[in-house]
Amino acid sequence: MASNNSVNILEVCRVNPLPSSLASATPSSLPLTFFDILWLRFPPVERVFFYETPPTNATFLNSIVPKLKHSLCLTLQNFLTLAGNIIWPPESHKPIISYKEGDAVSLTVAESNANFYHLSGNNFVEAVEYHPLVPDLATSHEHAPVLALQVTMFSNCGFCIGITAHHTVLDGKSLTMFRKLWAHLCKLGGNALSLVPELIPSFDRMVIKDPAGIEAIYLNQLLNLDGPHNKSLKVWEQKTPPNVVRGTFELTRTKLEKLRQLMTSILGENNNQEQPVHYISKLTLTCAYTWVCLAKAERQRVNNLICLWINADARPRLEPPMPDNYFGNCLTGCAAIAERNDLLGEKGVAVAVKAISEAIRSLDYVVLKGAENWLSLLLNVKKDNISDGVPEIAGSPRFELYNTDFGWGKPVKVELISIDKTGGICVSDSRDGTGGIEIGLFLKKREMEVFASVFAKGLEVL
Incomplete structure (x- = not known):
């Protein structure tokens, strides 16, 4: 059992989209627009949700985690690209989001000995104390995963869900659609998509117009960043300031x-x-x-x-x-x-x-x-x-x-x-x-x- 500061990692699993006819309507690859390319090298978005539901170890591992996994499988039917990667094919003039069968979202299951009420209260908390509660999104020069999740239990107090998402793929509104649908399916169980049509995403890139050639400007800047023809997808590591x-x-x-x-x-x-x-x-x-x-x-x-x-x-x-x-x-x-x-x-x-x-x-x-x-x-x-x-x-x-x-x-x-x-x-x-x-x-x-x-x-x- 590995440890990360006050967090012990119990399991790291890969959650695949559940096979469904719905997934056939979801594109398996998407081109990036200039709105997306803007964030290609910048740090991901990290958010944590704290829930005061005192579970026992057995309840957490045998009920809460399985429900989250199953509803995540259902949700990903409509968000296949979230299980994929950002790549920059040699023949492509720009990066794309690519999903292929077998791709999955990484889900870390962990337990923490940190004080739940200290972290979830309104008191001042050292910024670094939250870092073990969100998973890493390990990017390389060749590819970058889109999404990683972590569920962490606090002994007899509650649990939290950490979400790390690549900003290149989605903004706050898009992440909200995914989060709301995941929560909806987890709470109700089964496939209840007919109840929330507003949470079914539209992937039509043709609606983005670029008459000023902004995309070409951004791509040129990125390709010439830190050397010519630089197609690196590795995000910059930003450090949290001390104290x-x-x-x-x-x-x-x-x-x-x-x-x-x-x-x-x-x-x-x-x-x-x-x-x-x-x-x-x-x-x-x-x-x-x-x-x-x-x-x-x-x-x-x-x-x-x-x-x-x-x-x-x-x-x-x-x-x-x-x-x-x-x-x-x-x-x-x-x-x-x-x-x-x-x-x-x-x-x-x-x-x-x-x-x-x-x-x-x-x-x-x-x-x-x-x-x-x-x-x-x-x-x-x-x-x-x-x-x-x-x-x-x-x-x-x-x-x-x-x-x-x-x-x-x-x-x-x-x-x-x-x-x-x-x-x-x-x-x-x-x-x-x-x-x-x-x-x-x-x-x-x-x-x-x-x-x-x-x-x-x-x-x-x-």
């Missing part, structure tokens, strides 16, 4: 509504009533408030202008709009920019709301503006250590993470592990399901303590 902790915070529905009223009033006054203030979404309010608190926690930094990168779903913004169930990457983004002194001022949150709102609205008109430069920008950030770069908003409350019920109740905690390597502020629905938004981030411990104090103090006046 950083993860923290979880929440803006409740009530606080968000009070914050909206305050911001609408302030922006209305500043606007001199020349035009009505647009409705301010919960997500915009959350991003703005978090951005300001972060600026105050990192007060020692001296940059005049600071930036917040916001990822957004491009599916509804493209012309014509893409199917909501399109499977793959389809992300765009925008930068909100403000002067640090303005964010630190009395009306800092209103300044942040305005900057974020204007950035998001710009996507409705220029959804792919500057897309030809996205990869070069990411490469420059990576070169300078991506975790110290511009903070970005990752995740979305629309993913409904806390509704992920495999049959043993909803998760008590969900963590996006990969943000401590790639940099980011994770936003999601709140665990109590009352309409609030949960925020997850990582900082050095002292900065996290200042952030927590500023975050709490600002809410006292609402």
Whole structure:
């Protein structure tokens, strides 16, 4: 029995898609679009779901794990490429996702002696403590697996499910489709696809248009990276910075509504009533408030202008709009920019709301503006250590993470592990399901303590 820090590996198995006529409608290979190629060398997405279902060893191994395996087999009928690999055939001008019979998803079964309630609570936790709970996605220069899973039991407390997914193959919305269908089939048992048609993916790559030749630009940059004709598929290994902790915070529905009223009033006054203030979404309010608190926690930094990168779903913004169930990457983004002194001022949150709102609205008109430069920008950030770069908003409350019920109740905690390597502020629905938004981030411990104090103090006046 091997060990990995506080985790003992009980089994590593390969889960194949269950043979079915449904699988014949699922493509066994897919070309990458420029939306996908953008992420070819970047670290995978890692997420962990904690479930407080105290199992015995026998229950875990004889009931929970077999149900997860069987429902995974059923789910993969509709997601064959998740069991495959990314390859770059010699005759192909670009990489492809390839599935062949016998390919499978790696599923690790483990047990941990770590404190379940410490990891699944809202206290500060050293970032590296979560790493043993997500499986590695071992890539090489020749091929890269798409998905790896891990189920870890905590003695008499509960268990967690760790998901590691290659960003080149899917974005958050696509991963949500897979996760929801897997949970649905596990909870209900059998094949209940007719109940969830919105979770059946569309793999039609013809809907992606590239009149500006963005794909060719990205491929040329990758082929000339670290030497000519470089077709390497090995992802860069990003290190978690030392002495950083993860923290979880929440803006409740009530606080968000009070914050909206305050911001609408302030922006209305500043606007001199020349035009009505647009409705301010919960997500915009959350991003703005978090951005300001972060600026105050990192007060020692001296940059005049600071930036917040916001990822957004491009599916509804493209012309014509893409199917909501399109499977793959389809992300765009925008930068909100403000002067640090303005964010630190009395009306800092209103300044942040305005900057974020204007950035998001710009996507409705220029959804792919500057897309030809996205990869070069990411490469420059990576070169300078991506975790110290511009903070970005990752995740979305629309993913409904806390509704992920495999049959043993909803998760008590969900963590996006990969943000401590790639940099980011994770936003999601709140665990109590009352309409609030949960925020997850990582900082050095002292900065996290200042952030927590500023975050709490600002809410006292609402």
